[in-house]
Amino acid sequence: MKQYDVLILGSGFAGLTVAIHLNKAGISNYALLEREEKPGGTWQVNHYPGAAVDVLSSLYSLSFEPYPWTERYAKQAEILAYTNHIIDKHSLRDKCETQADIENITFDEEKNRWHVRTRDGREYSAKAVVNSVGHLSQPSIPHIKGADTFAGKSFHTARWDHNYSLDGKRVAVIGTGASSIQVVPAIADHVGQLHVMQRSPHWIIPRHDRPLNRFERFCQSVTPLRLLNRAWVYSINELRVLGLQYFPSAMRLFSNGVAMKHLRAQVPDNNLRKQLIPSYVIGCKRILISDDYYPALQKPNVVLETAGIDHINERGIVDSDGKQIELDLIVYATGFHAFSNRQCVPFDVVGREGRTLMDYWNDTAQAYAGTTVPYFPNLFFTNGPNTSIGHTSAIYMAESQMGYIINAVKQLITKSNVARIEIKEEAYNEYNKAIHAASKKSVWETGNCSSWYQNQSGINTGVYPGFSFNFRRAANHYDPDKHLVSST
Numbered sequence: 001m002k003q004y005d006v007l008i009l010g011s012g013f014a015g016l017t018v019a020i021h022l023n024k025a026g027i028s029n030y031a032l033l034e035r036e037e038k039p040g041g042t043w044q045v046n047h048y049p050g051a052a053v054d055v056l057s058s059l060y061s062l063s064f065e066p067y068p069w070t071e072r073y074a075k076q077a078e079i080l081a082y083t084n085h086i087i088d089k090h091s092l093r094d095k096c097e098t099q100a101d102i103e104n105i106t107f108d109e110e111k112n113r114w115h116v117r118t119r120d121g122r123e124y125s126a127k128a129v130v131n132s133v134g135h136l137s138q139p140s141i142p143h144i145k146g147a148d149t150f151a152g153k154s155f156h157t158a159r160w161d162h163n164y165s166l167d168g169k170r171v172a173v174i175g176t177g178a179s180s181i182q183v184v185p186a187i188a189d190h191v192g193q194l195h196v197m198q199r200s201p202h203w204i205i206p207r208h209d210r211p212l213n214r215f216e217r218f219c220q221s222v223t224p225l226r227l228l229n230r231a232w233v234y235s236i237n238e239l240r241v242l243g244l245q246y247f248p249s250a251m252r253l254f255s256n257g258v259a260m261k262h263l264r265a266q267v268p269d270n271n272l273r274k275q276l277i278p279s280y281v282i283g284c285k286r287i288l289i290s291d292d293y294y295p296a297l298q299k300p301n302v303v304l305e306t307a308g309i310d311h312i313n314e315r316g317i318v319d320s321d322g323k324q325i326e327l328d329l330i331v332y333a334t335g336f337h338a339f340s341n342r343q344c345v346p347f348d349v350v351g352r353e354g355r356t357l358m359d360y361w362n363d364t365a366q367a368y369a370g371t372t373v374p375y376f377p378n379l380f381f382t383n384g385p386n387t388s389i390g391h392t393s394a395i396y397m398a399e400s401q402m403g404y405i406i407n408a409v410k411q412l413i414t415k416s417n418v419a420r421i422e423i424k425e426e427a428y429n430e431y432n433k434a435i436h437a438a439s440k441k442s443v444w445e446t447g448n449c450s451s452w453y454q455n456q457s458g459i460n461t462g463v464y465p466g467f468s469f470n471f472r473r474a475a476n477h478y479d480p481d482k483h484l485v486s487s488t
């Protein structure tokens with residue numbers, strides 16, 4: 001069994017950030033366990049046609065790792081190149097154990113160590129574990145009657161098979177969320193027929209994407225200008241919280257203004273436009289940005305299917321009106337198992353007193369500062385429950401947690417009288433009471449939608465309900481008084 005001080009589960013941006021901060025803290029006895037063949041996380045896995053980020057690249061990057069971005073919104077290949085640049089610059093490739101698909105992690109109360117086991121039988125032990133697998137890493141494929149009888153090809157957007165030629169094929173894309181609105185325009189010109197299976201329309205605003213001009217690229221290379229630009233982008237994005245969290249009713253002005261104007265400008269046909277108007281308050285689901293989705297829907301070989309899916313058969317999809325849609329390929333752009341359901345952590349987690357994480361959460365995933373959970377000592381989450389954010393960068397949120405995680409881990413490793421650090425239940429409850437009280441007023445709970453931000457009872461387990469700098473204040477330090485710290 002391999003022994004480490006720290007095991008980082010996952011090697012996406014968050015896991016890499018933890019590793020870099022461990023290096024800075026002088027902690028070197030750690031490894032990153034990665035399920036995939038290569039490190040890199042989301043942008044290693046999500047290479048579907050059209051994949052790109054929808055936060056400006058200047059903000060969607062590590063604060064301390066500049067990069068000569070070429071576009072306002074970087075595409076998957078450029079973000080993956082950035083990820084690899086970080087991995088190599090910080091010599092993290094050798095720290096990654098790939099194809100390590102974790103089956104379970106168990107806290108050994110006698111040894112005060114986590115025991116980690118992969119599905120292929122590899123075993124590890126560590127004083128501390130940082131779970132950085134991400135909450136958008138488990139593809140969610142809905143159970144549609146007859147799906148297993150389909151004679152054609154099917155895959156999820158996060159499992160795109162580029163060996164499958166789209167040329168001339170009859171394709172259905174199920175779902176109209178962030179992934180779908182990127183895939184649809186990217187493949188529309190390559191396929192024979194494209195059916196976009198919409199269960200509910202989403203609000204879309206303009207993207208205004210373009211390559212960065214020479215002046216913008218120059219600014220990126222001058223540190224004070226880069227930081228100024230980053231602060232500007234961050235601040236403008238943060239203003240959206242006023243509507244999303246504090247004045248959800250004002251969000252209607254935003255939908256009537258920006259989003260409806262975009263829809264009217266891009267979709268002249270009345271009937272089609274009506275089918276694309278969402279019934280929920282903008283912001284309740286993640287606000288999508290696209291300049292080419294609506295135009296793609298109007299291509300002669302593209303059909304927006306709104307009748308709903310009744311079942312799938314050997315030939316394709318049968319809609320609720322009984323129409324048979326003949327297909328060669330079904331693409332599931334149906335999202336991920338986020339903190340809204342029990343599959344959010346893709347392995348068993350057994351903590352103190354034999355408690356399992358899923359039983360402790362009992363359908364409502366929570367954490368103190370999105371990071372720690374009682375009964376699970378020496379276990380830390382990056383981007384844990386209630387840390388998602390639609391208006392700014394998920395990387396900002398992960399970086400915000402480093403003060404807490406690294407300081408606590410340092411205590412465990414350097415102090416002989418610190419064997420366990422566990423968040424006190426009262427601190428956890430108090431933090432989450434405030435999160436849930438704030439969520440009740442927010443657009444995510446009042447906006448009349450269901451999304452991956454909410455669990456089945458409509459409770460927000462996904463989004464941080466407030467300004468991201470307030471999250472940073474809560475998550476950037478380790479307060480021993482809020483923890484049970486023990487030497488045995």
Ligand code: NAP
Nearest residue numbers: 052053054142175176177178179180199200286333334335
């Ligand atoms: P998503 O936003 O959860 O969208 C899933 C879509 O599948 C929705 O349209 C949903 O319909 C539909 N769906 C689910 N089950 C269905 C069923 N049984 N029948 C018909 N339709 C069904 O998933 P996603 O698009 O993969 O995006 C997830 C998150 O990943 C995003 O919110 C974002 O945070 C991240 N992401 C980011 C980017 C980016 O940065 N550019 C790109 C992709 C993803 P309903 O709306 O009716 O539920």
